[in-house]
Amino acid sequence: TQSTRPQRLLSAVQKNATRGDPRSVVQAIDQFCRHKEWAMNVGDEKGCILDSVVSEINPATVLELGTYCGYSTVRIASLLPPHAKLITLEFNPNYASIARQVIAWAGLEDKVQLVEGASGDWIPKMKEQFGVKTFDLVFLDHWKDRYLPDTKLIEECGLLTKGSVLLADNVICPGTPDYLEYIRSSPQYESQYFKSHLEYTKVEDGLEKSVFLG
Numbered sequence: 519t520q521s522t523r524p525q526r527l528l529s530a531v532q533k534n535a536t537r538g539d540p541r542s543v544v545q546a547i548d549q550f551c552r553h554k555e556w557a558m559n560v561g562d563e564k565g566c567i568l569d570s571v572v573s574e575i576n577p578a579t580v581l582e583l584g585t586y587c588g589y590s591t592v593r594i595a596s597l598l599p600p601h602a603k604l605i606t607l608e609f610n611p612n613y614a615s616i617a618r619q620v621i622a623w624a625g626l627e628d629k630v631q632l633v634e635g636a637s638g639d640w641i642p643k644m645k646e647q648f649g650v651k652t653f654d655l656v657f658l659d660h661w662k663d664r665y666l667p668d669t670k671l672i673e674e675c676g677l678l679t680k681g682s683v684l685l686a687d688n689v690i691c692p693g694t695p696d697y698l699e700y701i702r703s704s705p706q707y708e709s710q711y712f713k714s715h716l717e718y719t720k721v722e723d724g725l726e727k728s729v730f731l732g
């Protein structure tokens with residue numbers, strides 16, 4: 519039977535990356551996507567911006583919307599302080615299975631909780647199911663038409679506190695116009711656009727960082 523692209527990406531990690539070495543896992547995926555098959559990871563260029571935001575916040579609690587193969591999960595988790603927790607939501611069970619193996623290869627299972635299902639269903643359960651009070655960082659990288667409704671849901675569920683940061687991928691390409699309009703015009707956020715490129719291409723894209731003002 520024909521393999522899938524995520525399966526081929528995982529094979530590239532298992533072949534080229536060192537177990538327990540997150541940076542080698544990130545490098546193996548970037549190599550695969552740049553030279554073999556493009557895939558919708560945040561990538562190396564935007565990934566450096568992600569790294570700098572994570573390092574600046576030094577978050578104790580992170581929510582990632584859209585795991586896919588676990589590339590940004592590994593980037594973020596590898597920078598977290600001890601006892602910090604990353605919860606990542608993945609809707610597609612096939613992607614979730616690959617991501618679990620990528621996260622395990624990086625040796626980051628203890629820092630990551632991968633939850634399978636829809637963001638709209640799980641966000642309201644974060645407090646009761648995972649004992650989360652608020653998130654220090656939310657990384658949005660799932661379906662682009664879900665960024666705005668899920669942000670409103672996160673607000674309604676009281677999952678943000680003064681200083682919480684939303685970091686959104688793809689605000690230019692594929693684009694999240696309704697989210698950008700909302701977050702940039704809201705008095706509750708201070709936003710900043712980090713211009714970059716769509717992963718592994720020369721097309722413009724960028725990350726929008728928004729600090730919740732409480």
Ligand SMILES: O=C(NC/C=C/[C@H]1O[C@@H](n2ccc(=O)cc2)[C@H](O)[C@@H]1O)c1cc([N+](=O)[O-])cc(O)c1O
Nearest residue numbers: 558584585586607608609610613636637659660661
């Ligand atoms: O479409 C894009 N991303 C959608 C990602 C969706 C991911 O989020 C999960 N999810 C998890 C929870 C949910 O509730 C819903 C979906 C889906 O199962 C999938 O794993 C995209 C596209 C391009 N592009 O160039 O075309 C570039 C990018 O960087 C992108 O991120």
Ligand SMILES: [Mg+2]
Nearest residue numbers: 560659687688
């Ligand atoms: Mg993306």
